[in-house]
Amino acid sequence: MRTTKFGAVALMLVCATPAFAEAPAKDKEKEVWISIGTDALESARASFKGQEPEFAEVAREKDGVAVLRVRESQLEKLSKVMHDRLNRCAGFISHETEEQALAAVERSIAVQPLAISYTIDNGTAVNSLMSAVAETNIRGTISTLSTSWTSRRYNLQSGIDAATWLKNRWTTLAGGRSDITVANFVHPTTTSPQPSVIVTIRGTSLPNEVVVLGAHLDSINGSGSSYAAPGADDDASGVAALTEVLRVAVAKGYKPARTVKLMAYAAEEIGLRGSGAIAANYKSTGVNVVGVLQLDMINYRGSSYDIVMVSDYTNAAQNTFIRNLITRYLPGVTATSTTCGYGCSDHASWHNRGFPASIPFEALMGQDNPTIHTTSDTLAQTAGTATNSVKFVKLAAAYMAELAKGTTSVALQAEDAEASR
DSSP states (O other): OOOOHHHHHHHHHHHTOHHHHSOOGGGOOOEEEEEEEGGGHHHHHHHHTTSSSOOOOOSEEETTEEEEEEETTHHHHHHHHHHHHHOOSSOEEEESSHHHHHHHHHOOOOOOOOOSOOOOOOHHHHHHHHHTOOHHHHHHHHHHHHHSSSBOOTTSHHHHHHHHHHHHHHHHHHTTOTTEEEEEEOOOTTTOSSOEEEEEEOOSSEEEEEEEEEEEOOOOOTTOTTSOBOOIIIIIHHHHHHHHHHHHHHHTTOBOSEEEEEEEESOOTTTSHHHHHHHHHHHHTTOEEEEEEEOOSOSOOOSSSSEEEEOTTSOHHHHHHHHHHHHHHSTTOOEEEEOOOTTOSTHHHHHTTTOOEEOEESSSTTSSOTTTTSTTOSGGGGTTOOHHHHHHHHHHHHHHHHHSOOBOHHHHHHHHHHHTO
16 A cells, blocks of 8 residues: 555544544454545534444545545444435445545546537437337336345345346346347455446447446445335436336347446445446546446436436536437426535546546435435335336437437438438
């Protein structure tokens, strides 16, 4: 590990905290480093006040982000606090090492130069994909994910089993196409026993340029790991959206020019661990990610607006592109913007490494689904339907077809018919 003056300060501060220095050996447990928005520190400290241990002291703070070391058992309660008081999910980022945490504070986000232009001219393919989107399929996936396992928690066998089911489901939907592969992204067991799951649709002419659509697979109950966490809206709805995008892409013979990757991330709820590992890997290996769309909570309509774009920790140019997609392909659908704060979903993992990322959300912050992270986050909260998700799935299909371009078999047939006239 590279030693820095900040690392030395961090170690000194943490060791000076009585909660760690005076704890008997039997109470020792794994400690992890996190980065968190400084605007959340007061709420976090208040929630742990008078408890043993209390919230740790800040080791480093810069530009609205703080680094500190906490016990891993505190992450669950911290996640609940972030949601209940600040409407964030997770609202902090977990790091494997002190060095990585400090780098998150010191990192100056260098946005990659845009390698593409945000044109909207692939209507035949977009409309073909959108026309095949079916609410019943989205609902079925949400139902399976939220009822087949008591919890999809990242470190329970049920969370691992849910990932296995999803990988098998996506493999079946791929239909044996040679240009589509499905694989697990395996994390160290100390990070997440649950793997992330990735579908890759290889691009026909620009395979080294990558478009990512993501959602998180895990679920959590803020009251503790022994409680049920159905996670229907948070975030079975997002995973169901990706599943339907894959289904319609195969059904319509869609072949993108750029490579498309659909990602179901592990361990989002305890600090964006799955997406963080993947984004870090792609950054270090030079994968050219030209756009990222995050779908996290899309099935509950809590505001008068249909789609709410998160404006902070996202890419402004891509946000405008998505707003234009809504205007072009979803007439009558209303949109506005909101802010979400530091580390509020997996898009932050990509944004923090310079990749253009966006997240269309179900409601204004504070008006989103009030039952998430509880036993009541079920389809019953949306009258047993996935109706609200449909417009998000159509938007995701439009995003894919316009950013990755390419054609569907229907589009090819239309072009052939036009050419033969």
